[in-house]
Amino acid sequence: MERSYKFRLYPNREQEILIQKTFGCVRFVYNHFLDERIQQYSQAGKAPTRFQQDKSLTTLKKELEWLREPDKCALQEALKNLDAAYQNFFRRVKQGEKPGFPRFKCKRDHRQSYKTNSTIKVLDGAVQLPKLGKVKCAISKKVEGRILSATVSQNPSGKYFVSLCCTDVDVAPLPKTGAVVGVDVGLKSFAVTSDGTEFANPKYLHKSEAKLAKLQRRLSRKQKGSKRRDKARLAVARMHEHIANQRLDMQHKLSTALVRENDVICVEDLAPSNMVKNQTLAKSVSDAAWGEFRRQIAYKAAWYGKTVSVVDRFFPSSQLCSSCGEQWAGTKDLSVREWVCPKCSAHHDRDVNAAKNILNEGLRLLAEQPAA
Numbered sequence: 001m002e003r004s005y006k007f008r009l010y011p012n013r014e015q016e017i018l019i020q021k022t023f024g025c026v027r028f029v030y031n032h033f034l035d036e037r038i039q040q041y042s043q044a045g046k047a048p049t050r051f052q053q054d055k056s057l058t059t060l061k062k063e064l065e066w067l068r069e070p071d072k073c074a075l076q077e078a079l080k081n082l083d084a085a086y087q088n089f090f091r092r093v094k095q096g097e098k099p100g101f102p103r104f105k106c107k108r109d110h111r112q113s114y115k116t117n118s119t120i121k122v123l124d125g126a127v128q129l130p131k132l133g134k135v136k137c138a139i140s141k142k143v144e145g146r147i148l149s150a151t152v153s154q155n156p157s158g159k160y161f162v163s164l165c166c167t168d169v170d171v172a173p174l175p176k177t178g179a180v181v182g183v184d185v186g187l188k189s190f191a192v193t194s195d196g197t198e199f200a201n202p203k204y205l206h207k208s209e210a211k212l213a214k215l216q217r218r219l220s221r222k223q224k225g226s227k228r229r230d231k232a233r234l235a236v237a238r239m240h241e242h243i244a245n246q247r248l249d250m251q252h253k254l255s256t257a258l259v260r261e262n263d264v265i266c267v268e269d270l271a272p273s274n275m276v277k278n279q280t281l282a283k284s285v286s287d288a289a290w291g292e293f294r295r296q297i298a299y300k301a302a303w304y305g306k307t308v309s310v311v312d313r314f315f316p317s318s319q320l321c322s323s324c325g326e327q328w329a330g331t332k333d334l335s336v337r338e339w340v341c342p343k344c345s346a347h348h349d350r351d352v353n354a355a356k357n358i359l360n361e362g363l364r365l366l367a368e369q370p371a372a
Contacts, residue, residue, distance in 0.1 A: 001303070003169040005143050007127070009152070009160035010136040018132060019152060019160065022070035023112040027105040029057065029067070030078045037086060038101050050083040070114075071130040077115040077149075113153035120150045120164070127162055137162065145169035156237035173305030180264040182359025183297075184317065184351050185290045187281070188337075191254065192351035194266075194359040199254060204246045205287040212239050247289055255296040259306050266362025267294055269313045309362030321346060322356035 011019060033056070037047040048056075057075060061067045067075065085102035092099040121128040127137040129150060145166035153161050182194035190201040205212075215236045222229035258265055272291050276282040301308045311317070318331045326343040330336060337350050 001169050001171060002148075002165065002167045003145065003171070003303075004163050004165050005141065006161055006163045007140060008138040009127070009162050010138070011132070011160055012136075015132050015135055016160075018070065019154070021066075022074055022114050022131075022152075023154070024107070025067055025070045026074050026078045026114045027107065029060075029075050030082050031104045032060070033057075033079060034082055034086075034102060034104060037082075047086065050079055053079055053082075071116050071118075073116040073118050073130060074114040077117070081115075110156050111153060113151055115149055115151045117149040120147045122147070122164070127164075129162070135162075155241065157234060157241050158237075159241075171303045174260055176263055177261060179262045180266070180359060180363065181258065181262045182266040182355040182357070182362060183258065184268065184355040184358055185270070185288070185293065186351055187284050187288060189351060190250075190288060191293075192355050193258075194352070194355040196349075196352050198351070201288065202246070202250055203284075203287060204243045204250075205283065208239065208243050212236070212243075215239055247287075248292075251289065251293045251296055255293060255300055258297060259300045259304055262306065264307045264309060264363070264366065265297055265301060266309045266311060266359045267297060268315070268317060268358055269310045270294075271313055307366065309366050311358050311361045311365070315357075315361055317354040317357040317361070318350060320353075320357045321348065322353050322360065 033048075033053050036053070036056075041047040054076070057079060061075075082102070089099055089102055116130050119128065119130045122139065122143045123134060125136065125139060126134045127139075127150070128134050129152065143164060143166060145168045148165045148167050150165070151163040153163065155161070184192050186192070187201060189198045191199045215232070219229065219232040219236055222232050270290055272285055272289075275285045278285075298308050300306075316327060319327050319329060321328070321341040321344060323346040324341060324344040326341055328339065328342055331339060331350060338348065339350065340347050
């Protein structure tokens with residue numbers, strides 16, 4: 001099994017300069033060969049292969065001496081990323097879409113990173129990386145398995161991180177509990193389970209909106225290119241980072257609890273990317289981050305030997321009576337929080353009833369799957 005570990009880096013001044021140079025060289029290589037592919041594809045209908053561009057990179061490094069300073073593996077990984085982006089472009093073309101070419105990387109992108117895959121070691125309070133040597137690092141947990149690669153990144157607030165991708169990691173499965181649960185996510189409550197447990201929606205972005213707006217107004221008043229503007233930009237970035245960390249912390253705790261306490265978790269296959277097209281709910285849907293929550297449940301269940309059953313997004317979980325199965329279209333109105341089944345007269349809480357229906361449908365789908 002593969003697993004990643006992410007730690008905070010504390011490079012010294014020389015290491016920080018080399019990291020920034022590596023970011024720049026990786027961007028240059030990616031953009032240079034992307035432009036080459038676009039030009040040749042536009043003129044001849046055929047773009048150079050990655051093998052051809054690998055050879056061109058060697059020639060380019062002879063012409064531009066500053067490309068030899070950073071880690072060579074980082075430049076090769078940039079070509080791999082470009083090739084993957086280009087293959088995805090052609091895949092979308094074959095599917096009948098009309099996508100644009102992969103976009104060029106920019107120095108002002110919200111996140112800078114590069115990947116390397118040689119001479120990586122985890123030491124006591126440090127990580128050894130190619131060209132950088134020993135970099136001070138906050139090792140918060142034991143790194144297990146064999147290290148495949150390391151990704152050095154910088155977030156908008158200026159902090160550096162390293163992500164170590166490891167393989168052959170042994171994760172002990174959690175003990176079986178025999179419990180099953182259906183989970184309905186929403187905006188009024190972040191999640192409601194089929195046993196009636198409700199988890200409040202913390203709305204971290206909404207709570208910090210006033211402070212964030214104040215910081216953004218300060219930023220807008222600063223002169224472009226000034227040190228004060230850069231300082232104001234960092235304050236806004238730190239505020240966004242704080243909100244994101246709050247959200248991730250809550251979701252990790254909740255997803256871990258669900259996986260630990262249940263053997264089967266049934267969830268709905270929502271499409272947040274479509275839901276944010278509703279301008280009234282877009283900010284609230286983005287703040288809830290249901291997609292990240294479902295991703296966490298999925299990979300933790302795979303780690304610890306639990307099962308996730310995904311119910312189709314068009315399944316009318318809110319309209320069905322969990323007692324008799326009667327469908328009532330009145331719940332299409334989101335303001336209806338409680339309702340009485342017109343057939344069996346059962347009284348339902350909207351979210352708990354939906355969670356029960358998701359559980360029933362998820363268990364049905366699991367029962368229909370062929371035995372492994």
